[in-house]
Amino acid sequence: MEMDQRIDPLFRPLIKDNQSAQAITRPSLSNWQQVIRKLVKNKLAMLGLFIILFLVVMALIGPLLVPYSHSDQSLLERNKEISAEHWFGTDELGRDMFARTWYGARISLTIGVVAALIDLVIGVTVGGIAGYMAGRGKKGDRIDNLIMRVIEILYGLPYLLVVILLMVVMEPGILTIIIALSATGWVGMARLVRGQILQLKNQEFIMAAQVLGAKFSRILLKHLIPNTFGVIIVNLTFTIPSAIFAESFLSFLGLGVQAPAASWGTMTNDAMGVILTGDWWRLFFPGLMISLTMFAFNVFGDGLQDALDPRLRD
Numbered sequence: 284m285e286m287d288q289r290i291d292p293l294f295r296p297l298i299k300d301n302q303s304a305q306a307i308t309r310p311s312l313s314n315w316q317q318v319i320r321k322l323v324k325n326k327l328a329m330l331g332l333f334i335i336l337f338l339v340v341m342a343l344i345g346p347l348l349v350p351y352s353h354s355d356q357s358l359l360e361r362n363k364e365i366s367a368e369h370w371f372g373t374d375e376l377g378r379d380m381f382a383r384t385w386y387g388a389r390i391s392l393t394i395g396v397v398a399a400l401i402d403l404v405i406g407v408t409v410g411g412i413a414g415y416m417a418g419r420g421k422k423g424d425r426i427d428n429l430i431m432r433v434i435e436i437l438y439g440l441p442y443l444l445v446v447i448l449l450m451v452v453m454e455p456g457i458l459t460i461i462i463a464l465s466a467t468g469w470v471g472m473a474r475l476v477r478g479q480i481l482q483l484k485n486q487e488f489i490m491a492a493q494v495l496g497a498k499f500s501r502i503l504l505k506h507l508i509p510n511t512f513g514v515i516i517v518n519l520t521f522t523i524p525s526a527i528f529a530e531s532f533l534s535f536l537g538l539g540v541q542a543p544a545a546s547w548g549t550m551t552n553d554a555m556g557v558i559l560t561g562d563w564w565r566l567f568f569p570g571l572m573i574s575l576t577m578f579a580f581n582v583f584g585d586g587l588q589d590a591l592d593p594r595l596r597d
Contacts, residue, residue, distance in 0.1 A: 321590040328586020334579035345385025353386035395527035406472025414480025513591035520584030
């Protein structure tokens with residue numbers, strides 16, 4: 284008893300009550316709340332998201348901020364420097380570069396997003412079927428092998444060759460370049476999804492769904508694909524800038540968007556001789572937009588990848 288009285292002042296028991304328990308307990312967060320919280324803390328990823336939103340907003344309202352159309356020509360205004368009248372200067376035909384830059388953003392961003400969404404739909408569907416059917420008897424292995432052989436053939440075809448072949452059959456334009464980019468662009472997504480499905484399909488929750496009699500379509504759409512959603516989103520953020528860069532490259536070569544329409548690629552192609560003439564603004568602004576777009580999507584994709592990785596969470 285004397286020992287208890289001697290030790291008691293040094294070792295006091297913690298008084299527990301509901302109020303103190305709630306004060307030290309961290310609030311429960313859902314999976315997506317944790318992802319958003321981690322993403323918001325990443326300043327570089329937030330910078331990339333801000334740049335993406337800025338480009339989208341300016342693509343919508345940018346051409347409306349000046350009293351010129353992207354196709355208005357005036358030889359009296361040709362190759363004008365940056366001024367209060369022409370914020371980005373003019374080109375060799377007197378067209379306002381500010382209006383053309385943001386009109387080109389509409390085309391470049393549209394091609395990139397649409398091509399990426401087509402890759403998403405085809406790649407997830409084909410990759411999901413191949414991954415689920417692999418190892419499910421002879422019939423399943425034949426389906427998986429057939430799909431993978433087709434993917435390997437398409438993966439070996441350079442997209443530039445596909446574009447040139449399509450140009451022979453179809454007229455050059457936005458639709459042609461979207462089809463060309465999507466014709467072989469989905470194979471990367473399909474291979475990624477197939478690998479994820481192969482890892483998930485032997486998990487206990489998939490076996491439980493099979494024992495309960497769930498159909499193939501339900502297992503694929505309700506259980507397998509949603510569990511690969513994080514990887515799919517990250518890959519999508521890298522696919523969009525790749526498609527935009529491919530469109531700019533093809534338009535630069537004269538195989539993409541045709542005049543009088545404008546994209547960042549066609550604008551850089553039109554400005555090929557500015558090094559000799561000194562009209563630096565004609566190449567600077569479309570090149571800057573391409574660089575900003577690539578940078579923004581890549582840093583946002585990296586941040587999203589870290590946020591979706593459960594091993595990196597607090």
